[in-house]
Amino acid sequence: MEKMKIGVIGCGNISDIYLTNLREYANLEVVAVADLNHEKAVEKAEKYEIPRVLDVDALLADPTIELVLNLTIPAAHAEVSLRILEAGKHVYSEKPLAIKLEDGQKVLAKAKEKGLLVSVAPDTFLGGGLQTCKKLIEDGAIGEPVAATAFMLGHGPESWHPDPAFFYREGAGPMFDMGPYYLTALIHLIGPIRRLTGSARITSPERVITSEPKSGETIKVETPTHVAGILDFENGAIGTIITSFDVWGAKTPFLEIYGTNGSLSVPDPNTFGGPVLVRNAGEVEWKEVSLTHGSIENSRGLGVADMVNALREKRKPRANGELAYHVLETMHGIHESSVKGKHYEMTSKCEQPDAMPTDILSETMEG
Ligand SMILES: NC(=O)c1ccc[n+]([C@@H]2O[C@H](COP(=O)([O-])OP(=O)(O)OC[C@H]3O[C@@H](n4cnc5c(N)ncnc54)[C@H](O)[C@@H]3O)[C@@H](O)[C@H]2O)c1
Known part of the structure; x- marks a missing residue:
């Protein structure tokens, strides 16, 4: 080839x-x-x-x-x-x-x-962790999804990124920067979003860079730094997402899905691997589930390889533009709802991306 x-x-x-x-x-x-x-x-x-x-x-x-x-x-x-x-x-x-x-x-x-x-991007949802979660949901392991929570709570990238100013401009902030991982994972696992509501705030008008080489420089904050949203999915499930650059510490999970027959603990959607845990109805313990798919290390670029295969197979790439647009509209909708003080009705639709095949040498994408 x-x-x-x-x-x-x-x-x-x-x-x-x-x-x-x-x-x-x-x-x-x-x-x-x-x-x-x-x-x-x-x-x-x-x-x-x-x-x-x-x-x-x-x-x-x-x-x-x-x-x-x-x-x-x-x-x-x-x-x-x-x-x-x-x-x-x-x-x-x-x-x-x-x-x-x-x-x-x-x-x-x-x-x-x-x-x-x-x-x-992101293509993290093509990794072994989130693909295992998709298979569990499709196999009915937790029943019908009822609700989900997603949390990305941190204190911003100015402590590690060499040039962090762009994170505080329009089109960035915690929701636009990190929301795509969480929202793409949620849509991949639950489906498209019908309507939503949100609240957002700017906490500090300026941030001080502590990473090198710009340590000591200040950044003017032009976008909300704490953003909370409630998502009504088309299938009736209700999601809660909070993304923040204003939180010094939190014990919240990355992402959980609550079904009629059990709960699913989803790994960090900014990574490709596990762990994946399920707690079935009536049980008190979480059980770790073996991953069903490969690509569990940092596999950024997996989506590019899938796109090349998609071109050859004349199909949509899994991380396709319609999915990315639905994610973009969701992020805008949450900010707009906060400004206008009312629900935002989604106008775009997308399909849930197909599962990755398991019979593929996923590290090289050779069929
Ligand atoms: N840094 C991370 O950890 C990380 C993680 C995931 C995703 N991303 C995403 O990757 C993208 C890049 O982030 P980064 O951290 O590498 O930023 P960066 O500032 O380190 O690099 C961006 C590069 O793009 C170049 N550039 C900007 N405008 C250009 C143009 N019009 N034509 C040609 N070159 C241009 C810049 O000169 C710079 O070298 C962003 O969208 C970010 O959200 C970054």
């Missing part, structure tokens, strides 16, 4: 794990990298033995590249994805799909017009 040639735009913090993992997949190869900051692209190309460092225009003009990874900052996602599609190439974007809903719509419309595919 010929490997699909892939280009990468954006060679910052997250590119390392992609460039490490993408070397392992049998169906693709990264042939070129680009970044507005040319030195960063040169550094990654040397480190990961990528043959070419190009500027963005040259990468988009290369006819051998079929698919481009957009690993730029959220504010650039839509513009860069539109350029990739305009150049006739499929796009896999880091999350979120876009900041504004209109821009997300433009990306999906452009892909449709050009007959190209859009796939969007």
Whole structure:
């Protein structure tokens, strides 16, 4: 099988794990990298033995590249994805799909017009942990889902990220930054959302960076830093999600699903592995369940490999654009509901992504 040639735009913090993992997949190869900051692209190309460092225009003009990874900052996602599609190439974007809903719509419309595919991170739900949870629900292990809770409570990225200002701009904050992992996992496990309500606040107008190299600099906070939402799923289940950069410590679970016959403890949806635990009706103990699927280490890039397979098999990628748009609308809806003081009715729909096959060498995506 010929490997699909892939280009990468954006060679910052997250590119390392992609460039490490993408070397392992049998169906693709990264042939070129680009970044507005040319030195960063040169550094990654040397480190990961990528043959070419190009500027963005040259990468988009290369006819051998079929698919481009957009690993730029959220504010650039839509513009860069539109350029990739305009150049006739499929796009896999880091999350979120876009900041504004209109821009997300433009990306999906452009892909449709050009007959190209859009796939969007996160791909953690393709890992062994969340795939095991999906199988348990589909097999009826907890009965019908009644409710779910999801918590991402922390104190923000300014203590570890080298350039954390963008986390406090429009289109970031705890919901836009971390919500996609939790919401994608919830939709993957329970289904699409019908309506929702939310409350959000900015707690401190400024944050002080404590990570290097910008330690001591202040960031003006332009987006809510504590965001709570109630989600009514189409199947009737009720979800509660809280994401925060204002919490110093909490003992809440990552994600739990409560069914008519038992409860499911879902692993951190920002990771690929377990543990997965079930507590059946009438029992007092949680029991750990063996994982049914592979890809349990940090497998960022698994969604790219699935997208390449999807192109070859003429199907939707599991982490597809419609799913990412539904997640984007949910995040906007929670913020909008807080401002307007009323429920938000969802306008978009998406399908629950199919389970990953178990009979696949999941580490390399070879059938
Ligand atoms: N850092 C993480 O741990 C992490 C984890 C998961 C997802 N993400 C997501 O990955 C994306 C990138 O995050 P990061 O932490 O790597 O950010 P970063 O700031 O470290 O890197 C982004 C890179 O994109 C480049 N860039 C920005 N605009 C560009 C443009 N128009 N054209 C070409 N290059 C451009 C920048 O020069 C920079 O090198 C974000 O969407 C983020 O949400 C990051």
